[in-house]
Amino acid sequence: MDTPTSTRSATASVHKIPKEHYLNSSYGIRSWLLTTDHKRIALLYLFSVTFFFFVGGIFATIIRIHLMTPQGFLVTPETYNKLFTMHGVAMIFFFLIPSIPAVLGNFLVPLMIGAKDLAFPKINLLSWYIYLIGGCFVLYSFSTGGLDTGWTFYTPLSSVYSNSAVTPAVLGIFINGFSSILTGLNFVVTVHTMRAPGMTWFRLPLFVWAQYATSIIFILGTPVIAITLLLVGLERMFHLGFFNPALGGDPILFQHLFWFYSHPAVYIMILPAMGVISEIIPTFARKPIFGYSFIAGSSIAIAVIGFFVWAHHMFLTGESVYAALAFSFLSYLVAIPSAVKVFNWTSTLYKGSISWDTPMLYALGFIGLFLIGGLTGLFLACLGLDIHIHDTYFVVAHFHYIMVGGAVMGYLGGIHFWWPKISGRLYPESLARVAAIVLFIGFNLTFFPQFILGYLGMPRRYHSYPPEFQVLNVMSTAGASILALGYLLPMIYLVWSLKYGAVAGPNPWPATGLEWKTDSPPPTENFLVTPEVTWEPYDFETRPDLELDHIVAGKLPAPAHGDD
């Protein structure tokens, strides 16, 4: 695995950390808590989402240990139910949804389009505080009675029957929603009005396209879950009956409104990860991405069509057969743009100059895991099959492949890719490669057995299970321990590299984006002179500033086909 292909070792020693940058421009806790610098806000988010990732991770660990025996030997049913609910809430609303947009998106969108900051820096800071307040509500719920409704909050269980702290939790998610909305609003406006001269729409990095598509979902989906969960909270507080059948309400309506947001929310998690992969692959294959406009367009297509498919979560609720047919059909349509992306990524590798650097390993892992996650979505969208596998471990495995295999691999890949830009330093390469491989293996060991469990009929959210399912559950738990190690490793060496890592220089890979045209770490105002973009995206050929000598024996650049 250790191939001496990296350009960094040769050049790293000549670089120095710039004298002044966004991290040392001012000091003190106030300069962080009152900052309006998008890069500092990104770091604030980085700390807070990491915190929630570990909260959710601890819950997951207990769940997996508990499921080693059929009776479940660790916790009571009540506790188990709270654990998987809190795992879901912490991971989905407070880690996955904000992870890439609020950390990498915040850091990179202005840099990538050549702006000094987002359009509304104060609103950006406000979003972080809103996130924190929402997070406090949810932590309050976790610590006073917990939450046992499932992250889906299905009524009337959540609105009438649950005795846990549902009200603070739904209020927390309601509040947190506005953080997402304001982030999305900021991105959309920034992309529209803050682009540097020459940065046309079709020169935008694909990561920005992905963030833009994600923002559409933030803006038009999040308010619906906000109001819906608010109604659940009101039901509990004032004995109202919007979704309570005993008072004439309809619990299925809740599911419609819930999934109207929560299905597109899956794309909130995966689209930015796809954006990250679309940056990593051309950089480490050293060639323009194959089918730029198709990848950009498919991001928008996923965001839009993603809103037409939600009731495929409800095929077995007694939904009308006609509606089920329509939603199944539309669900198959949304698979196409994802497939287009995978094909284009694969083709980009063809005749590339591929290096095995860590971000590329994550990209490779992402493609593998996302393939499985995406393809198993076809099983669930299939009406006839869904009758059998709905609400089983098959579903659990499927969405973990998408959200953990896809979104978290993309997130970690992105963190590694842009770590030199964020911190100005390089992480230890070989350790990072080991971590990526450990993660990939651990992940598959954890979740692949769950597909089989699901087809065998093991329902999800069971604190105990029939003994015939034990072997597969033990395998899954064993895999989870490897996975946990894979998550801890980057934590350790990334922190280590802050002090001891080699100095990266402005463009260590080298990559073509505007963010690499400024110092690492960048100055507070991002660019000392407003940059002007004269090149096409991911073009290595006509970029002498990348200091690549491109006439190399055996690899003469062929005339580009197609037109720009």
Next chain:
Amino acid sequence: MSEHIVSPKVYVGIFLSLMVLTAATVVAAYVNLGPFNIVIALAIASVKATLVVLYFMHARYSPNRTHMVIIAAVFWLAIMLALTLSDYVTRDRDLALNTRITALLGA
């Protein structure tokens, strides 16, 4: 954004139209038109909303991206209402079944 100043006369004209339409919707509500009452009420409300958006909110004089945002908002609202209702209006309700199971639950 090209600065376009709308004259106060236009505003007053729009205001008067809105008043007339408000009166019209109240009058229409007192006439029994069966299912068309709701249609008329929503149609009048939509005309009023359009007037407000176009003139009071200057959408008529705004760049295309503003129009896109407005269209997106209306379109997404329509998705939510239409697709949700598509489930409810195409359900078959077996009333005989309801009675039997209701009796069972009562027992």
Next chain:
Amino acid sequence: MHRTGELYGQFETLEQQKESAALGMWVFLSTEVLFFGGLFMTYTLNRHYYPVAFGVGSNTLDLKLGGLNTVILILSSLTMAMSVWASSVGKRKQTTGFLLATLLLGTAFLGVKVIEYKQKFDHHLVPGYHFQIDYRVQHPAPYDDPKEIEAEKEELDKAFAKDPDLNAHAQLYFSLYFGMTGLHALHMIVGAGMLVWLIRQSMLGRFTPTYNTPVEMIGLYWHFVDIVWIYLFPLLYLIDRHR
């Protein structure tokens, strides 16, 4: 980022700043459309399920007060639009005056709303354990017109015959009534707060024909709140007036 006069540091030009603000406000309003949309969806489905109860509930509302409020709110939209105009042609005093008028009209709207809510509270029409759709006919006040009570009783009897669970279903109507008008009123209160700030800024002479962005933005918000009411009025007050 440093601010140079009216220009915030992240922007290059005032034009860019204004465009961004306008787009931001419109995007925010599109979020608001979907936010109210969830309530409209709940309303639509329940009205579809329980037409009788929704008709009965709607008829207990005071159409005169509702109509008055519609007029007040549309008038306030006019004054708001006028203040945007006044600020863009540099008439400072008129700007302040129109903003003040808008604030007053907004407050009047909220005042009328309070009267309506009080009525519902007195008649046990606030959802909760004490909700009783026929409370008023069971416990008429001395000043109530006996004929009116008699007519209402007859209506209720007919409705109960059609929908034995009328009480629960009417409660759903009132949950939505309070939910939708309450959320709307909350937006009015936020808008009124912003108007107070705007009036102060206007009195300090902060707005000029080249820089009146805050007036325009808050104007957009105010008109949006007006539009929500334009839909709420027929949907809540005019369901079943034609009996």
Next chain:
Amino acid sequence: MQGQFPLLPEQASKLAPTVDLLMLFIVTICLFFAVAITAAVIYFFFKYERKHQTEIGVPIHGDMRLETAWIVVPLVLAMAMFAWGAVVYVDFRHSPGDTLDIYVVGKQWMWKVQQPNGLKEINEVHLPVNRDVRLVTASEDVIHDFSVPAFRVKMDVVPGHYNTMWFRPTKVGHYRLYCSQYCGTNHAVMTGWITVMEQADYAAWLSGVAGAEANPLVAGEKLFAEKACITCHLSDGQGRGPSLNGLYGRKVLLADGRTLTADDAYIRESILQPNAKIVAGYQPLMPSFQGQLTEEQIIALTAYIKSLPNEPPPPTGAGTAPASGKK
């Protein structure tokens, strides 16, 4: 089929082979793409590995024909999956004319089942083989889901709605029944068994038990009311006697300070000599039922007490019947 390490649950209904075939179809297509893409990616990684630090790739910006191909081909295959799935689903949702109707009521956390002749079962369903069966479902509280993997069927049981499902068992045997929609604390023990019998055996079973008395749970429930146990042992613990919910297997603290685990013997003794072991916090008020109950009745009563769910039912005012079920 059921080896040490099965990949499929047993196929015990007419639908099961169809669903498995559909699964095989989709697995084949997906496996093809997964393997092809993974192989291509890995091949490219090795074949085009960077040879020289300053090497760049061959700039290829795209190819319209390829893009069209990989939009159209997956679309066609996806439509095939959709169509086949739709056919299976539509068949599942429309029950044939002549079905054996069985009523199922879900409540936290048990299945109450009623056979066509009125016989009631709890967490157990007896069915004849090779007969179309329709389940008519309702819920008394939250959303449940009646799921039988061996039949490849499931359907949500939703309060306020009456969902139906049908299937045709094809194989005699015992099959697991699950609640597959998360429904609260004891969701995981809201399970049971489906017993598929030969048609003749089913008929005999149905008539042989002559109504409810043969099912100990049902008989026990009846006795629990008839003998007035229910008047003191209120399920919410507010009665003169302790609540018996979830008693079986639990540790019980006695008035004299001892603790014991409630087992069959303890329940039996407490019915016959109630004052032998008084639960802490309660008075010795209960009369002895020695000689008043037959052995069979004691067994039935014990069985019923053992079946009582762990948690008290939801607080009053929460509503326990679907809206349109109310009078």
